[in-house]
Amino acid sequence: MSGTSAPSLRIVIVDDHTVVRAGLRALLESEPGFTVVGETGDGTDAVQQVERLGPDVVLMDLRLSDTGAAGSVIDGIEATRRILDTPTPPRVVILTSHGHQADVLRAVEAGARGYVLKAGPPEELFRAVRAAAAGGMALAPEAAAQFVGDPTTPGPLLSEREIEVVRLLAHGHSNRTIAGTLYLAEATVKTHLVRIYRKLGTANRAGTVTEAARLGLIELS
Known part of the structure; x- marks a missing residue:
């Protein structure tokens, strides 16, 4: 059978x-x-x-x-x-x-x-x-190949919220405008920026946008 x-x-x-x-x-x-x-x-x-x-x-x-x-x-x-x-x-x-x-x-x-x-x-x-x-x-x-180890623990990439912050940075928005756009407190935006700078090894807004674009985290129009 x-x-x-x-x-x-x-x-x-x-x-x-x-x-x-x-x-x-x-x-x-x-x-x-x-x-x-x-x-x-x-x-x-x-x-x-x-x-x-x-x-x-x-x-x-x-x-x-x-x-x-x-x-x-x-x-x-x-x-x-x-x-x-x-x-x-x-x-x-x-x-x-x-x-x-x-x-x-x-x-x-x-x-x-x-x-x-x-x-x-x-x-x-x-x-x-x-x-x-x-x-x-x-x-x-x-x-x-984008991950060094386990794909579920991909390393020091930005979170989705942090990427949203960087995208708004790339458009020249202030912390206050970013906070209003994402419905966050301005202090929270500042905390996100500190973490983003640390993760990307950058020291200012322009350098952060440039590095994020280089890594493929954002696309510059």
């Missing part, structure tokens, strides 16, 4: 480029054991599809152009957080063109179980999907 084959892993693809989604669907469905049950180009719809379809894994692009009701951008990190807050959350694998240290850290902190570059080989993507579905962690070599 022949054995029963394992059920296919159910996957939802989230990417705001239609051609990329079509290519990913074709690639994944050519691999035994994978079934694409949904796809979308924005984070809000991704959360709704997860709740409706109950996938095992979500492939999530970092850079999404979807905007929420208040006009704020819902990127792949925020969409990941919302998906993982659903009643029966799937595993999330980030699939992106970028391997910046800050992006990898943000993805791991948000709860993603994988981080794969679009330029990588298909086998890398397949391994990441299977590892995530099994409860493991799968980082592309380029992403894993």
